Amino acid sequence: MxxxxxxxKKYILNKKHAKFRKNKEWDRSGELTESQVxxxxxxxxxxxxxxNRLIWMLEQEQPAFxxxxxxxxxxTIVENSCIVNTNEEKALRNQYYLHEKGHVCNISPDYSEVLxxxxxxxxxxxxxxxxxxxxxxxxxYADILSEIIRSIYSFTEKYxxxxxxxxxxxxxxxxxxxxxxxAESFPEALQLLRxxxxxxxxxxxxxxxxxxxxxYLYPYYKEDSEKGRLTDEEAFSCIEEFxxxxxxxxxxxxxxxxxxxxxxxMLGGVDEDGKDCFNELSEMCLRASRELKLIDPKINLRVNxxxxxxxxxxxxxxxxxxxxxxxxxxxxxxxxxxxxxGYQLEDAxxxxxxxxxxxxxxxxGMDIPNIEAVSFPKIVNRCVEKYLKETDSFGAFKxxxxxxxxxxxxxxxxRLEPIFMYPAPYLSMLMYGCTEELKDISQGCVYNNYxxxxxxxxxxxxxxxxxxxxxxxxxxxxxxxxxxxxRDDFPEDLPYLKLVRDEMPHMxxxxxxxxxxxxxxxxxxxxxxxxxxxxxxxIYRAGTGSAMYYIRHAEELGASPDGRRKGEYFPANFSxxxxxxxxxxxxxxKSFTAPNLERxxxxxxxxLEFHDSVFRGEEGIRKVASLVQMFxxxxxxxxxxxxxxxxxxxxxxxxxxNYRNLIVRVWGWSAYFVELDKVYQDHxxxxxxxxx
Amino acid sequence: METGRIFDTKEFAVYDGEGxxxxxxxxxxxxxxxxxxxxxxxxxxxxxxxxxxxIIDEIRDYAVMWKGCTGGVTFSGGEPLMQEAFLAEIMxxxxxxxxxxxxxxxxxxxxxxxxxxxxxxxxxxxxLMDEEQHRRYTGISNxxxxxxxxxxxxxxxxxxxxxxxxxxxxxxxxxxxQTAEFLAGLPRKLPVELLPYNTLTRAKYDAIHKEYxxxxxxxxxxxxxxxxxxxxxIPCGIL
Numbered sequence: 032m033x034x035x036x037x038x039x040k041k042y043i044l045n046k047k048h049a050k051f052r053k054n055k056e057w058d059r060s061g062e063l064t065e066s067q068v069x070x071x072x073x074x075x076x077x078x079x080x081x082x083n084r085l086i087w088m089l090e091q092e093q094p095a096f097x098x099x100x101x102x103x104x105x106x107t108i109v110e111n112s113c114i115v116n117t118n119e120e121k122a123l124r125n126q127y128y129l130h131e132k133g134h135v136c137n138i139s140p141d142y143s144e145v146l147x148x149x150x151x152x153x154x155x156x157x158x159x160x161x162x163x164x165x166x167x168x169x170x171x172y173a174d175i176l177s178e179i180i181r182s183i184y185s186f187t188e189k190y191x192x193x194x195x196x197x198x199x200x201x202x203x204x205x206x207x208x209x210x211x212x213x214a215e216s217f218p219e220a221l222q223l224l225r226x227x228x229x230x231x232x233x234x235x236x237x238x239x240x241x242x243x244x245x246x247y248l249y250p251y252y253k254e255d256s257e258k259g260r261l262t263d264e265e266a267f268s269c270i271e272e273f274x275x276x277x278x279x280x281x282x283x284x285x286x287x288x289x290x291x292x293x294x295x296x297m298l299g300g301v302d303e304d305g306k307d308c309f310n311e312l313s314e315m316c317l318r319a320s321r322e323l324k325l326i327d328p329k330i331n332l333r334v335n336x337x338x339x340x341x342x343x344x345x346x347x348x349x350x351x352x353x354x355x356x357x358x359x360x361x362x363x364x365x366x367x368x369x370x371x372x373g374y375q376l377e378d379a380x381x382x383x384x385x386x387x388x389x390x391x392x393x394x395x396g397m398d399i400p401n402i403e404a405v406s407f408p409k410i411v412n413r414c415v416e417k418y419l420k421e422t423d424s425f426g427a428f429k430x431x432x433x434x435x436x437x438x439x440x441x442x443x444x445x446r447l448e449p450i451f452m453y454p455a456p457y458l459s460m461l462m463y464g465c466t467e468e469l470k471d472i473s474q475g476c477v478y479n480n481y482x483x484x485x486x487x488x489x490x491x492x493x494x495x496x497x498x499x500x501x502x503x504x505x506x507x508x509x510x511x512x513x514x515x516x517x518r519d520d521f522p523e524d525l526p527y528l529k530l531v532r533d534e535m536p537h538m539x540x541x542x543x544x545x546x547x548x549x550x551x552x553x554x555x556x557x558x559x560x561x562x563x564x565x566x567x568x569x570i571y572r573a574g575t576g577s578a579m580y581y582i583r584h585a586e587e588l589g590a591s592p593d594g595r596r597k598g599e600y601f602p603a604n605f606s607x608x609x610x611x612x613x614x615x616x617x618x619x620x621k622s623f624t625a626p627n628l629e630r631x632x633x634x635x636x637x638x639l640e641f642h643d644s645v646f647r648g649e650e651g652i653r654k655v656a657s658l659v660q661m662f663x664x665x666x667x668x669x670x671x672x673x674x675x676x677x678x679x680x681x682x683x684x685x686x687x688x689n690y691r692n693l694i695v696r697v698w699g700w701s702a703y704f705v706e707l708d709k710v711y712q713d714h715x716x717x718x719x720x721x722x723x
Numbered sequence: 724m725e726t727g728r729i730f731d732t733k734e735f736a737v738y739d740g741e742g743x744x745x746x747x748x749x750x751x752x753x754x755x756x757x758x759x760x761x762x763x764x765x766x767x768x769x770x771x772x773x774x775x776x777x778i779i780d781e782i783r784d785y786a787v788m789w790k791g792c793t794g795g796v797t798f799s800g801g802e803p804l805m806q807e808a809f810l811a812e813i814m815x816x817x818x819x820x821x822x823x824x825x826x827x828x829x830x831x832x833x834x835x836x837x838x839x840x841x842x843x844x845x846x847x848x849x850x851l852m853d854e855e856q857h858r859r860y861t862g863i864s865n866x867x868x869x870x871x872x873x874x875x876x877x878x879x880x881x882x883x884x885x886x887x888x889x890x891x892x893x894x895x896x897x898x899x900x901q902t903a904e905f906l907a908g909l910p911r912k913l914p915v916e917l918l919p920y921n922t923l924t925r926a927k928y929d930a931i932h933k934e935y936x937x938x939x940x941x942x943x944x945x946x947x948x949x950x951x952x953x954x955x956x957i958p959c960g961i962l
Binding site: 648 | 738743792
């Protein structure tokens with residue numbers, strides 16, 4: 032890292048630029064009055080409101096610069112109010128299903144078109160669309176898009192003028208030209224990308240990914256490189272600056288915790304013909320992330336069974352930095368899974384991840400891959416409470432479980448319609464077909480599938496093993512005792528507790544006798560979800576993720592038959608139970624690659640925690656790289672690694688002032704440990720006690 | 724059909740061989756090194772009894788997982804060569820799975836040769852050159868050990884000599900020089916690895932309620948001069 036870059040990083044991490052921020056309040060005089068409260072707002076009203084608000088934000092934003100930084104744009108307006116007021120939101124939620132905050136979120140736009148042709152290329156498309164059959168009905172929408180574009184021009188003009196005042200005439204000219212007609216160099220492309228990404232958040236959408244960064248930027252790098260206009264060192268600096276820029280406004284971006292902002296970036300993978308396309312930019316991004324050690328952007332890497340050990344070693348050097356990057360996704364599982372679900376092959380080959388890890392298609396996906404979650408321990412507990420006394424065989428119990436699973440999925444999916452999403456006119460211009468058809472992205476896109484997480488899978492699998500072995504077969508516990516436990520908790524001194532916690536094998540021990548329940552559960556999940564359709568003509572996708580539900584779902588339950596006590600949490604995503612001391616990563620990988628993951632490939636990684644001393648030398652790097660390679664060859668679908676140290680985390684809890692920059696991987700993103708709520712901190716410390 | 728005693732298995736060992744490494748720790752050791760960080764492995768009794776076929780099956784299952792990657796198994800302990808028949812049967816039973824041995828070499832030459840011939844890699848400890856000092860700190864003579872290392876140097880079995888750097892005991896210029904001279908006189912230049920002193924050893928003893936009784940000062944300086952070896956043409960690195 033150059034000295035200049037270090038200074039910029041310091042400035043940004045110390046949030047010195049916060050001094051440029053002003054609180055502003057948006058005029059809400061046009062909103063529903065008390066007497067109008069029962070009428071839900073319509074799409075049209077909200078479309079106008081979104082447009083007005085975006086234009087207002089663009090007018091309020093004032094240029095500000097980070098000293099020494101070439102890339103520009105930063106948020107100076109802090110306006111946190113919702114697009115709808117409380118009454119309006121209540122009315123909407125009474126009538127519709129709103130996902131999270133109601134905005135379009137968790138998708139990955141296609142930046143390449145505007146990067147290549149600027150906003151004038153969009154303006155041309157708008158004009159053409161107006162003349163198409165049916166175009167005149169949508170003239171208002173066309174005008175809205177055009178108005179937004181003009182606002183964007185004015186906004187960038189403000190910056191261009193400020194740049195000129197700052198003595199940066201060349202940069203001003205470059206900005207003016209490229210926002211109109213597209214980028215003509217690698218640095219320009221990165222600058223335009225920064226603008227496009229920045230605008231999405233300004234409009235109110237969030238968890239907007241950066242997609243296949245190393246692919247759509249490659250032509251600009253290649254041309255500059257071949258023409259001798261850019262050295263690799265300069266290209267690397269540009270990338271570092273871009274990564275730094277992702278950390279300027281991220282504290283203003285919505286998320287469950289600080290760090291959960293969805294600025295995900297995908298590297299590597301294959302092209303539309305299935306050929307490997309890991310390139311020089313991919314390698315530079317890995318290196319930039321490990322040098323900068325920032326929580327954004329979130330680095331992901333697509334690999335497959337032919338990926339060479341050298342690539343894994345390079346990626347492991349990034350893992351060593353302890354950021355939880357890269358997260359690996361296995362093309363050999365994901366691409367067939369997507370095509371089986373109806374995605375076109377060339378789209379499937381183009382996949383990226385959403386905010387955390389759900390597999391989506393850049394530009395074409397208006398999937399909601401995190402729409403809901405099925406809690407498997409809840410279903411197991413419910414069956415224990417309702418049916419255990421009356422079922423006299425484990426087979427009969429499993430039948431009841433399948434019935435309850437069906438009821439749960441029926442219940443969940445029923446609640447999801449009719450769905451309503453706030454219009455996103457700006458973002459629509461970056462999504463396939465929206466400008467051409469003058470149709471807002473909130474109405475849907477090429478793919479409109481929903482994803483269901485599956486939480487507590489290992490807890491449920493362990494519980495099933497315990498039930499079959501110790502209740503039905505060996506009768507080591509009574510129905511009353513189990514029912515009492517799931518309603519509330521186990522009594523401390525129950526012998527059964529020691530049996531299941533200390534002696535019983537668990538999912539993660541590589542023991543087929545237990546693993547078969549993980550296989551069965553995920554197959555049952557896939558069976559139950561496959562074939563279901565949503566109101567948009569999309570399908571449902573089952574997955575192995577938990578998102579943040581690993582806290583909430585556990586809090587809603589008593590104890591579980593596997594010996595999990597009331598108050599103990601589930602592991603994040605697809606992992607062994609928190610109190611399970613596993614034999615080691617080989618056994619864990621064996622257990623967690625046993626299921627038919629291709630059928631439940633919505634997303635949701637296995638997490639492996641390594642003690643950070645493992646990475647001390649080159650030998651350690653090679654070994655971890657081999658382990659990741661082994662995971663992929665064993666058809667694991669997704670993997671995230673933490674380089675962690677329980678002692679360090681405990682000390683950080685006691686003395687946060689000494690650990691301001693300590694970064695940890697949470698459930699699909701990385702955070703500054705000291706900024707997490709205590710419940711997430713404690714969960715991580717628990718995970719860290721059982722590192723390799 | 725042999726049985727043996729094992730006190731630990733580690734599925735992902737970092738310093739026990741190349742690639743993905745599963746390490747089996749065999750029970751029993753003829754030495755009683757003051758600084759031993761696996762004291763639970765010293766007595767011949769202890770650990771759990773297993774049949775060789777169980778271990779062979781387990782290793783074969785592991786090998787299926789690392790197919791296409793670099794992986795293998797390492798036998799350590801205690802002193803794995805104290806269970807010669809058990810160990811040999813396992814090594815024969817796992818076919819071409821990569822096999823490494825970590826040994827003190829403090830066993831009869833015939834046993835040492837029998838096992839090493841089956842290994843793809845041998846890590847052999849050479850803790851002290853001075854016979855009296857060796858007896859003092861490990862409880863036994865180093866004569867057998869030196870004979871075995873001499874033999875090893877006459878073969879072409881890939882191996883590394885390891886010296887744990889114990890402050891004030893063997894991590895001295897004098898001991899390194901004597902070691903280097905010994906190794907330099909052998910038909911093959913065996914590489915040397917110096918192992919940093921394991922500061923967590925005391926905590927391990929606390930955890931198993933044993934007293935960590937040492938006659939050296941943990942805070943003492945250690946010599947890290949690898950040139951003492953390299954000037955004899957002996958490759959030397961610090962782990």
